Amino acid sequence: MSDQAFSDAERAAVYRAIAERRDMRHFSGGSVEPALLARLLEAAHHAPSVGLMQPWRFIRVTDRQLRARIRAHVELERIQTAEALGERSDHFMKLKVEGIEQCAEVLVAALMDDREKHIFGRRTLPEMDMASLSCAIQNLWLAARAEGLGMGWVSMFEPQALAEVLGMPVGAKPLAILCLGPVAEFYPQPMLVMEGWAQARPLSELVYENTWGVHP
Structure with missing residues (x-):
């Protein structure tokens, strides 16, 4: 084992947070203490980013009317998604896809404007x-789980419409509406598995060796 490894208990805690992280839709209200919210955002800010561009921007939505407007955008997209799903639309409409009204905090995670000037690591990719912002969101998610808070990533919205609602500059792009707060309990499995929408695939099917499709 590397001399730089964490202790057994520390490693176990890291892997537990990873294994028990859930995309939460059911919240129990309450609040998130300012110091705890600051700690979670600091965890997000420690994420890796290509060329150290730190493209993440987080908008904390504290205005209840603004929160309601955001939820209305999500509801519109939910209906349009159901229409696009065809025969699975009825099943989809029974799924709970967000907890915007019930969660303690709503954060919108967005990509900054003027990103085109950052070429380091992005010339061909x-x-x-977006990958960098996703890492920041994952950091926030895992830290929240370690703190006993639930978090859900809502992606059902039209980016330009949400950007306008939030007064974002041209070029900035919202990537996630994050619902954060206390929960009564964490799902024992991903919610979509529990609802019979999908089944998680085993890792063995997703790891190849040397050539695409060739399993070790």
Whole structure:
């Protein structure tokens, strides 16, 4: 084992947070203490980013009317998604896809504007700015789980419409509406598995060796 490894208990805690992280839709109200919220955002800010561009921007939504407007955008997209799903639309409409009204905090995670000037690591893979923001969101998610808070990533919205609602500059792009707060309990499995929408695939099916499709 490497001399730089954490202790057994520390490693176990890291792997537990990873294994028990859930995309939460059911919240129990309450609040998140300012110091705890600051700690979670600091964890997000420690994420890796291509070229150290730190493309993440977080908008904390504290205005209840603004929160309601955001939820209305999500509801519109939920209906349009159901229509696009065809024969699975009825099943989809029974799923709970967000907890915007019930959660303690709503954060919108967005990509900053003026990103085109950042070329380091993005010349052939410009989407690495999105990958960097995703790493920040994952950091926040895992830290929240370790703190006993639930978090859900809502992606059902039209980016430009949400950007306008939040007064974002041209070029900035919202990537996630994050619902954060206390929960009564964490799902024992991913919610979509519990609801019979999908089944998680085993890792063995997703790891190849040397050539695409060739399993070790």
